[in-house]
Amino acid sequence: MFELLVLQCLNKINQERTVYNIFHLLKGKRSSQTLQDAHIYKLKNYFGIYKNINKKTFHSCIDRLTKHGYLENGSSSTCVVTDKGKRKLEQNRDLVQRTPFRGMEYSNVAQILLERLLLFIQTTTNIVSGNHIFIPITDKSEVLRWVKRIYRKNKEMLPELLEKLYSELMLFCESLPDQEACIFVDQLTGYRKYGLSKEQLAMKYNLPLEDVELKRALIIHKLINHINRVCQTTDLLPFFIKDLQQPFFLTTSAQKTYTLLQKGFTIEQITTLRRLKESTVFDHIVEIALVDPTLPIDPYVSKEAIDNILEITDQLHTIKLKEIRQALENQYSYFQIRLALAIAKNHRRRDVL
């Protein structure tokens, strides 16, 4: 699964970005560049689905793909997906095309939801069994505090809560393929039973470690989906993420710029006020335009310019900024071109490529 996914990502960026951009994408790096890439190349769903990935794991995956002839090295840290690689993707359409991942929407919530759930189950099952001494499976203080608060409020009705959670999770698990249900249950820690580690899951289900990581993310994304679609408002599960949803997904810095823009500040003012480089504020604006279609952009790029840029993009069949700029005789700045591409994604809701 991991290898296919990396292959798919590399196929989408089509040599216009380096392999490192994919690394950052999977890791969920919250930089303007990564967020924009995710939008432009339609890789949003893969954003942040493998937060623990390290360079070594990633490189050995690239090496394996190359060795199998699915990839060839391009220039300066890019990779070309070979015909063999494309066929491979075609054969696995289901997995890569209709991916159930929702990285951009969920990756932030996913980890915390999982940890809350794990600790909540560990805590309630232990206390209901009369055991008040146990080592919590997470030491993140925000998760510990959250569970403690819930526990204090509901001390008197833990068995009921547990039963409710059980039936809700049961319903969810029944909707999963068998192996995913097994993995979900195996990782849980209860009374006198600690959950299986990643390495143990890998061994038990004969999967590479990377796939276990992805499967666990996948299950949680499905769980969030389930919570949003199937759960009733009176259910317990929605409670686990209620306070976590964010309307837009922006870097913290871009968020600040966004607030200032909404208050009517100009780019120059923001630059001085926040002591940022102009190019950084440009990055922010592009990032914002990608997620907020209502952002007014006339101050930065005219309607006519947008049309010109998009037309050339269609003609040249590229979204390489440099080529576009040259084709338009350097009339427009890179900022304007990027903004136009971002707008194209949002307003016209059509494919750039």
Next chain:
Amino acid sequence: MTRDLEYALQQYYGHAAFREGQKEIIEDVLAGKDVLGILPTGSGKSLCYQLPARMVDGAVLVVSPLISLMIDQEKQLVATGFKQVIAITSFLSKSTKERVMHQLEQYKLIYVSPEMLQTKQLIDKLRSIPISVFVVDEAHCISQWGHEFRPDYLKLHQVVETLNYPTVLALSATATPDVQQDIIEQLKCERMVRHVYPMDRENIALSIEKVKNNQEKLHFLIDTLNKFPGPTMIYFSSRMWAEKVTDELCKHLPNLRTAYYHGGMEQADRLLIQQQFMNNQLDVVCCTSAFGMGINKKNIRLVVHFHLPTQIESYIQEIGRAGRDGKQSVSLLLFAPHDVSIPKRLIESELPSPMMINIVLQFLKERANTNQMLPDDKEVLEILQINEIQWRFLSYHFEKHGMIIESRILYNENIWMNRITSIQKVIKVRSEYKEQKLQELLQWAEGSACRRTSLFSFFQQTVKKPTGFCCDVCDFTFKTWEPSVVEQQHTKSDWRSAFKDLMLQGEIHVNEKPSRNS
């Protein structure tokens, strides 16, 4: 006073009586005397500072070598209801750390690493609160590591001074008379009261199995574990081997629940494995030395060394995980003719080679000539492809000789030549010392005298009479050993019933039986 101590022991821990040495040490500490306490593994050294922490006015500061060890103890204390404990480690998030620092005076027991004690912010904070006792746990690390890659161990006496001389308590389970002396000197506590008790463990039989190669080691292991599937730890010198043997054991002994544990795993996964083992969900853990120190599982029956450790101290510390319930347990060293090359390589990898020093020098020279500062440690490791231990050793000495001051490189060809020569001398001395330590271990393993007497002859005059078997030379064979085996919990294989059980939604099944038939 004496009655008070016994009362406190009963009240806080529910123990009826002190174990050998505990009371003597605690009494002296409470009387404000500096103490060197040498007690065997598993004898309850933690209690010697945890009990005083509840009785003295100020806080007790504990210097500990391993982060996992600190976190472990912290969690255990919190779980049992002692909340005024904190392990200040690099794992604390920035906001948590700030909060902790802000209210440090509310803690009675503070765990830190020697490196952490070199941060100004922490020291300033510690100075502002009353610290009554300064504890160095696993104090042999001062001598074992301080002279090399953990030089901050040698600066502890400065911290004691800065904190205005709290009572010092140094604890260890493996310290030769030389090392004891070194500890006292390095801490600059000449008037330390020594409470030194015999370090041998009466209930651990020592055995060595000589084999031809790794394949034979594996066979022997499989045979042994097939007969004695009790709680077992197997030590390896590398992560790769720990994983590999786990694979093999799972394949050959599917009923045995085996997992591996090493420093390459994430914290959360390590915790799961450790707790599964503590909880008897696992029978065998294949690990590196990242696992172990301080692990306090009562019923480990067998500790195996698949590879030779680098010195006797580590060996004693590691086999000390066995039989903490006092029942007969066994330590097994698997030993093949060419095994000595593994610890040798380990020792070499811990000190920089002459070639490496040249590369480092070249690098520093270039940076200095182009007026660049030293990049941070992580970057240096990447650029130079040198390991952390080697770099820590070098940078400590560069700083000591004023060649690098706060990331500024003060390059001067002639002066540096001299300094490098003296650093190389240090390396030579340390290599020889370590080589000699290894030779001691080797001689012991190759010898034909009683393992117990010969092993502990480095530490003390006599050994206690073993409660059961002594060693493979005297009386032990695996044929005559009959350890008690822990019954396996029954685990369900289909997820629906497993989930139901875990969430406590099932009825109680009366006819559940452990499913092992080996």
